[in-house]
Amino acid sequence: MEPAPVYLDNNATTRCDPAAVEAMLPYFSEQFGNASSTHMFGAEVGAAVSRARKQLQGLLGAKFDHEIVYTSGGTEADNMALLSALETQEGRDEIVTSAVEHPAILNLADHLEKTGRAKVRLIGVDSRGRLDMEAYRQALGPKTAIVSIMWANNETGTIFPVEELAALAHEAGALFHTDAVQAVGKVPVNLAESAVDMLSLSGHKLHGPKGIGALYVRKGIRVRPLIRGGHQERGRRGGTENAPAIVGLGKAAELALEHMADERTRVAALRDRLEQGVLQRIGNCFVTGDPENRLPNTANVVFEYVEGEAILTNMNREGLAASSGSACTSGSMEPSHVLRAMDVPYTAALGAIRFSLSRENGDADVDRVLEVLPGIIGKLREMSPFWRERENHAANPSYA
Ligand SMILES: Cc1ncc(COP(=O)(O)O)c(C=O)c1O
Structure with a gap:
């Protein structure tokens, strides 16, 4: 099923x-x-x-x-x-x-x-x-x-x-x-x-x-x-x-109003588990935003050496819906103005994914992301010349 x-x-x-x-x-x-x-x-x-x-x-x-x-x-x-x-x-x-x-x-x-x-x-x-x-x-x-x-x-x-x-x-x-x-x-x-x-x-x-x-x-x-x-x-x-x-x-x-107090803590805990799980399982990624003052439901994660749109397409195939801040302007991808204003480097900002939860999400949703996402990022990075270049360099520092 x-x-x-x-x-x-x-x-x-x-x-x-x-x-x-x-x-x-x-x-x-x-x-x-x-x-x-x-x-x-x-x-x-x-x-x-x-x-x-x-x-x-x-x-x-x-x-x-x-x-x-x-x-x-x-x-x-x-x-x-x-x-x-x-x-x-x-x-x-x-x-x-x-x-x-x-x-x-x-x-x-x-x-x-x-x-x-x-x-x-x-x-x-x-x-x-x-x-x-x-x-x-x-x-x-x-x-x-x-x-x-x-x-x-x-x-x-x-x-x-x-x-x-x-x-x-x-x-x-x-x-x-x-x-x-x-x-x-x-x-x-x-x-x-x-x-x-x-x-x-x-x-x-x-x-x-x-x-x-x-x-x-x-x-x-x-x-x-x-x-x-x-x-x-x-x-x-x-x-x-x-x-x-x-x-x-x-x-x-x-x-x-009725749900707010409970849901704020429950949704924030789900969001934190999602973030921690992603950071533990996937290298070269980081969370953006102010860790001290943030909405309880939002996690914006930048995956280096991959394009957000490609991640979303692959997630979509697996039945996972999130969003990227990038926008298609005149035929090419432009990173989000928000991440650019935060000085996230241009190419890294193209790999941003926003996960935004609500009171309708549960543990199974987070489990599914953690099960599927590492494979998607790994596969996309294998196809990325920048990633391969980086891997080659790490394996052989004299490699130019
Ligand atoms: C911060 C913010 N302001 C304004 C809007 C626009 O609201 P609406 O879709 O109701 O016009 C949005 C919707 O994405 C939003 O996130």
Whole structure:
């Protein structure tokens, strides 16, 4: 019998929890009304949308449920935060962000700079992916409209000191936004006690549905809608509410909160066993990211002398799904911008594999990786001229 496929790509997306799917179903059929309608068809839907907002408020530890604005996902929330700040922060046109953000921030910032709408100050990171605090302090100033630094990095799992960063941003009179798409549901968030002004999250990263997310906007912070239209979301986001997805997101938030304490330790232990097992069984590989401040579910391992894409193809044949940070640009492979910012050498960075776990993974999944991966890496290295060169050199140091 073929072994069951193993999914270790939960930072790309998670399976929607069956309980969230079940909660959503009535809102496609019996409860089809428009959440904004005041008649009986809309009333229950409107109430469901409000209940979901409370569930999300619980997960975020926010003071008020109306601090949450539903969006179509993390990308829209990120876009809304930056564009809104440029409009509301009169006389300020600079964005301070990091070199390791998700493209939802980096590509927007780049576009704003190229079209002359903002000046972007990109802050670098060290070899563990930690922000260069000195450069950060220096970048802040009277022109800074907004700082956007992610809560946790999607490739390495490195967690950023958002409270300290937010306090420094405020000293400069800037707003502080964090892309917490990879953090919400995995690590505790308590916005009532936080200096964060805006925070983005996404349903499909926490066992909720795709195409739904939210921007948290602290009470008192002015925002401008990104999507203009009707008066939904208190005029902050036009468009009929996606009630089924909102209900699914609410349920996913409730479940994440319920499972968080247990799952954080259990998933972190699985991740650590996976990492240790790989390092013990396979030579010339290393783990990236900040070992002290990392998401519990993420392991990014660089395998030298092999290409990540080839590893993934071979893993896929064995029923194992993970991801590499490399991207195909103009026909050739480009290593991840995150690993490059961390100064991982170009060729080594091409061999990075991200394993991202979730509460749905168990010991058998880790066992399967440890059983299969050493053979895959060994086979690929035998085919690599660089590896053979290295082996020849080790066997015969005078070999040139
Ligand atoms: C850090 C981060 N920000 C933003 C996004 C985009 O979220 P969405 O897919 O909901 O638009 C992702 C998704 O990969 C992410 O990892």
